[in-house]
Amino acid sequence: ENCWIKANPNLDITVSRKDMHRMCKKAIESPSAQNNFLVKKLNIWTTQKVKWINLTKWDACKERIDEVDLVGKLCYGGIDLSSNTDITANVMVFPMESGRFAVVPRFWIPAENARERENRDGVPYTSWAKAGYIKMTEGNVIDYDIVMADIMADCEKFGIDSIAFDRWQFEAIRQRLVNEGVPEDKMISFGQGFASMSAPMNELEKLYLSEKLIHNDNPVLNWMASNVAARMDPAGNIKPDKEKSTEKIDGIVSLIMALGLAITTGPKKPSIYEDRGIISI
Template sequence: MARETRPTDYPKLKNYQPTRFMLPTSHYDKTKADRAVAFIENLCHTKGKWAGKRFWLLPWQEQLIRDIFGIVKSDGNRQFRTAFVEICKKVGKSELAAAIALYLLYADNEPSAEVYGAAADRQQASIVFDVARQMVEMSPALMKRSKLMSATKRIVNYGNAGFYQVLSAEVGSKHGFSISGLVFDEIHTQPNRQLYDVLTKYSSDARQNPLHFIITTAGNDRHSIAFELHTKAVDILEGRRVDPTFYPVVYGLKDDEDWEDEANWYKVNPSLGYTVDIERLRDAYREAKQNPADEITFKWLRMNMWVSSTTSWIPDAIFMKGSEPIDMRLLEGRDCYAGLDLSSTGDITALVLIFPPRNSDEKHILVPYFWVPEETIPQRVKANSVPYDVWEKQGHLLATEGNVIHYDFIQKFICDLGEKYHILEIAVDRWNATQMIQNLEGAGFTMVPFGQGFASMSTPTKEFYRLLMEGQIIHAGHPVLRWMAGNVVIETDAAENIKVTKAKSKEKIDGIVASIMALDRCIRNQGETQGSVYDERGLLVF
């Protein structure tokens, strides 16, 4: 074992006080807490400048270890069966999780211990395992008792006939385990709750003293098992819920807290100044101020905030630059272009008109229309907590009778719009739109099939963002379009072409897709007489 002493400038927990969530019938067993702390602090770090040095626990880590392992019930077993730790990147999560896994395997006095590592996939779960394996390799005392099986991601402890095993993500093969310890890494990446339920609900019933240690950063899916656990942890911390078996730790900013205030950086980064360098964080902050995608990443990974998506493309502040009101009467008879994104029969259909500026003092004016089946509105509100019902009452969302979209209704609506505005072209995705294209062409409209790949979408997508950034698109802050703008995620190919992607966006973005298609036709037709902006400026690269 390493023998160096704690550096004098390295902080140590002072005046430990057990968590306020300790039951009146529980007590703090200092001997058990000291045992856990001593075991971990005799392990060694495996990464960066700390590699090979003893794992001196930071105050927040020692508080956690003493609470989890030292607070016991009258029968001597731990009060907490689940520990949920949500914290930002680069604070030593993998090292702490690996150390706890090893304690559960070697020092928890559990006969035939079965400790498992789980994550979204086996590769992710292997990150903590590989740290644990290196810790064992650097500990002669543990190596004498162990067999390391790197190929199968398994560590065997001969002393208690136990093992630590990495799991794959397949749910069907996880029944029948007798789990004494579980380390669940980055649960925010789980596609559903099935693996979590299988590993935590019944697989530890045969154990008297199991521990499920869940450690993760925040995520972007507020309908996930991770956000469910986050909400439970916050509710316990703020006194709205009680669960004496659940230990909550959440280091993260709330939506209304100032992510630009350095004081808050220390609040959410308890390792700041030690495993996290303040100057690195300042560099990341400066990048975040210059690029919207970097801002989202900074909030997510550095401030541990639940963001709408990891690569959210249109920040609300940028979208709302175009929130000035529109006098619809002044648009009557004007030239415009349209983008039509037809939904499947049960989903949202979007039509967007864009009116080009007539001179250098004017801006593009964008007018969206949305349709949804009337009978699906209550279900949508309940399932997604999105105010479709309010939007429908306010006139921002149009409902068609029944539980499917009626294309005949939309076709007539477009024909009526054609009487009011001079619609020069309608760009439409060819998928699912053949009959509509034929019908509208028969009504006298010029229909332009528009692909959804990089070749068609990249240039107008970049132009759309540029115009939003410069406040050159007016949309009156339309609430449905605003919501959709916040949902947009983009994909990038090797040539740095971009496109919005419905597959990766967590919620609906149909209005943004229709807007981009309409803008493409608008600018290309402007270019026929005055030279395309694409030719003058070239492609934007984000």
């Protein structure tokens, strides 16, 4: 704090010390806020990308989720389809009456590629698959028949309002989902740039820092949470990124997209005028 004056000559004049304390506290909790605070308030240059999720806070959000309790419940999906040889993710977000959001993820990966990467990168795909956290499809390319069948099973099981997707690669299953009865207007193209990603990414950060996010401690999603970085543009907008190609973040990208639908198209609170009408004075 004694050094703040060096980067803020107007501290206690036009720059509030109270605001500095508030931003400093947030920077301690949030890696992305830390980067912003260092650059804009302390004039300390940092790399443009910074690890985004505070894993201690993320771990505090783990809670047992029984999918039986979610049958028929309103939810929003986010699908990040991979190339033919990579991880595909579908993450569903369930708004709860308590104001919290429950997260249910699904992951798929080609079995041959998983074993190769396990040996090369030390990522325990086989153990995760045996425990049911990720599904391996036979061969060295993703089996979209299995992916589509699993998505359709979830559509029948849960009250999926809409599904967000990155338009890249989605054509591989879009028409097939339509043919199976998923309304085309329920599949929402979701941009991957700063303009589309920043708001739901910031919302996700608020939710997990305040423990209003519930996840079931899926180790695949946890691993992706540890990999995701925030790339920031000059205006302070952020989008998800990663430092290395081996650090997968598909599940977090899917979660951000699903949350984007939940906060923009979710049920609105009824106006008081619907109940009482307009009072004339």
